[in-house]
Amino acid sequence: GDSVTQMEGPVTLSEEAFLTINCTYTATGYPSLFWYVQYPGEGLQLLLKATKADDKGSNKGFEATYRKETTSFHLEKGSVQVSDSAVYFCALSDRGGSNYKLTFGKGTLLTVNP
Amino acid sequence: DVKVTQSSRYLVKRTGEKVFLECVQDMDHENMFWYRQDPGLGLRLIYFSYDVKMKEKGDIPEGYSVSREKKERFSLILESASTNQTSMYLCASSPHASETQYFGPGTRLLVL
Numbered sequence: 746g747d748s749v750t751q752m753e754g755p756v757t758l759s760e761e762a763f764l765t766i767n768c769t770y771t772a773t774g775y776p777s778l779f780w781y782v783q784y785p786g787e788g789l790q791l792l793l794k795a796t797k798a799d800d801k802g803s804n805k806g807f808e809a810t811y812r813k814e815t816t817s818f819h820l821e822k823g824s825v826q827v828s829d830s831a832v833y834f835c836a837l838s839d840r841g842g843s844n845y846k847l848t849f850g851k852g853t854l855l856t857v858n859p
Numbered sequence: 860d861v862k863v864t865q866s867s868r869y870l871v872k873r874t875g876e877k878v879f880l881e882c883v884q885d886m887d888h889e890n891m892f893w894y895r896q897d898p899g900l901g902l903r904l905i906y907f908s909y910d911v912k913m914k915e916k917g918d919i920p921e922g923y924s925v926s927r928e929k930k931e932r933f934s935l936i937l938e939s940a941s942t943n944q945t946s947m948y949l950c951a952s953s954p955h956a957s958e959t960q961y962f963g964p965g966t967r968l969l970v971l
Contacts, residue, residue: 777958788863788949788962789902796958834901838958845958846892846917851901 747772751835751850758825758857766820766853768809768835776837778802778811778818779847783832792820792833825857862886863963865950871969878937880966882950889955891933893917893925896947896965908933909955940970 752767770778777796781789793802798813807822818835835850866881882891892907894917904917906925914925922944926934933952937944947967951960 779958781962786964788964789951790962791959794959845890845953845956846904846907847958847960849902851899 747776747837747839747848749835749837749848749850751853753851754854756853756855758855760827760857760859761824764820764822764825764829764855766833766855768818768820768850770816770818770835770837772837772839776839778809779836779838780807780809780818780820781834781836783834783852785831789834825855827857827859830855830857863950863952863961865963865966867966868964869967871971872940873971874941876940878940878968880935880948880968882933882935882963883931884952884961885931886952886954886961887930888952888961889930890953891927892951892960893923893933893935894949894951895919896949902949905935942970944968945970
C-alpha cells in the first residue's frame with residue numbers, strides 16, 4: 746500500500762539557519778503531496794501542497810517540490826525562526842472512489858533556538 | 860475559516876469505562892475522520908465517514924466504533940477503554956472530493 750517516509754527528528758537549528766526535512770513516498774497512482782504542521786498544543790494545519798509532478802508548493806517561506814523521478818517532496822526553508830518550532834508531517838492522498846484519505850509520515854520535531 | 864471543534868482537550872478515564880469523543884465541524888463538510896497520534900508512530904486512521912450514517916474502517920479500528928447521525932457531528936466511541944488507548948485523538952473534516960483535511964485541536968486521553 747501507500748506509505749510515506751520522512752526523516753526522523755528531532756531537528757535542532759539556530760535561528761536563521763537553513764532547513765531541510767526529507768520526505769519520500771511510495772504510491773501506486775499519482776497522489777497529491779502535502780506538508781502539515783502542528784504547533785505545540787494544537788491540531789494539524791495545512792502548510793503547503795502539490796498536486797502533480799514538478800509542482801512547487803509554498804507558504805510562509807517554506808517550499809517543497811513534487812519530484813516524481815525520486816518520489817520525494819522535501820520541505821525547505823531558507824531562514825528559520827523560533828516561531829517555526831513545531832512538528833512537521835509529510836502526507837499523500839489516496840483516492841478511493843470520489844473521496845480521499847491521507848497517509849501520513851511519522852512526523853519530524855523541529856526546535857529552533859534563538 | 861473552517862472550524863473543527865472537539866468536545867474536550869484533556870480527558871482522564873478508568874479502564875473499562877465507555878468513552879465518547881465528540882467532533883463538530885461548521886463548514887458543511889461531507890467527510891470526517893478520526894485519527895490517533897502517538898510518538899514515533901505519527902497519525903493513524905481509526906475510522907472515517909463520507910456521509911451521514913456511513914462509516915468505514917481505517918487502519919486501526921479495533922476497540923473503537925463511531926457514530927454519524929448528523930452531518931456536522933462525528934463521534935468516536937471506546938466501548939471499554941484500555942490503557943493502550945491512552946493517546947492524542949484528532950478529528951478532521953474535508954469537503955466532498957477534496958484532498959485537503961482540516962483538523963481540530965485534539966483530545967488528549969489518559970486511561971488509568
